[in-house]
Amino acid sequence: MGYENAKAAFAEWGVDTEAALARLKTIPISMHCWQGDDVVGFEQKTGSSGGGIQATGNHPGRARTPDELRADLEFAYAMIPGRHRLNLHAMYLDTEATPDRDEIEIAHFAPWVDWARAQGIGLDFNPTFFAHAKADDNLTLSHPDPGIRDFWIEHGKRSREIAAGMGAALGSACVNNIWVPDGYKDTPVDRMAARARLEASLDAMLAPPQDRARMLDAVESKLFGIGVEACTVGSHEFYMGYAIRKGTLLCLDMGHFHPTENIADKLSAVALSLDEILLHVSRPMRWDSDHVILLDDDILQMAQELVSADLLGRTRIGLDFFDATISRTAAWVIGTRNMQKALLRALLMPLDRLRAAEDALDFTTRLVVTEEVKDLPFGAVWAEFAAREDVPNGQKLIRELDRYQAQVSGRG
């Protein structure tokens, strides 16, 4: 079906496709750098990610240098409609120098800032509290050794300064998201002490004031990770309370909760107590497996909540998945476009009608409208968006993804 017919079909339900497309165009997705190189980074070191996170697979084409990663990102952005952001981790510095984590400065990221400016995109940032000898105990900010805690506090402070520098340079507030792997494999006897240490370390890290126009602090909870099955110090309750008390963003990662929990349901609940939210959109399979996101019910419900609860204006949408068994550039493109498709579907819902039915306790109408609109021509509206934004769709997209993958497959 062509776009004009689709527009008319939606209009019959009282839905304005032009308004939906105009809104979709303004929603940036923060694409995570770490899908491009399997969470390896560019420090002078070898070894695995640690911290209970691990990319699996050996598909050819992993980006080995910042230049390769930037080339891959440029290709991916060209396949995604709209203008988006890049979410960088501290271990992706681009410099001849070899600073330890407690020595990093904005200068070590200058090529990224220059590149982002040239691309017209904003940057987000993350301190890296894993893949380092001082994180080998799976304890960082909550480590009993004050020397180790101080090392990581300094890393965190410097990361905030770098984020503020990026935000100032690019004229767009940079979200600095704090995730620490801290936890215990077996049942600890003093959870309180570990959590008190984490809180004190976070307080020290966040003490230097930063301009919210330049950078925003976020904290990310987790249920468990490999090697920290018994207790994660930074649990949901810990960070929920912390974010409310300290006025930071709360990061909800879709892989960081029990599989039966519905993350979409949490948005309105936490939004009543928080100014802003950060999302790590991911696809957990049995655990925090970080599969590439599909256009599935979980993502559709998440997008619908963002729209129906009017949370788009105070939610930063970030992605967090990494799959090394498939083309890494295709993973970015498929996942980011799926997030956008979910948002488009949410923006095309006859929400007024659904709300009226719900308010009248007419759950039959709510159900039948929900199901009938699934037959509407969403694909034609998406195709129009892709065409207007001059990005390929369907078979043409597949050919482009294949062509680029063939180009990078020879990397050693």
Ligand SMILES: C[C@H](O)[C@H](O)[C@@H](O)C(=O)CO
């Ligand atoms: C690399 C990221 O910081 C990491 O994936 C984190 O956000 C996370 O979700 C850990 O499980």
Ligand SMILES: [Mn+2]
């Ligand atoms: Mn995450």
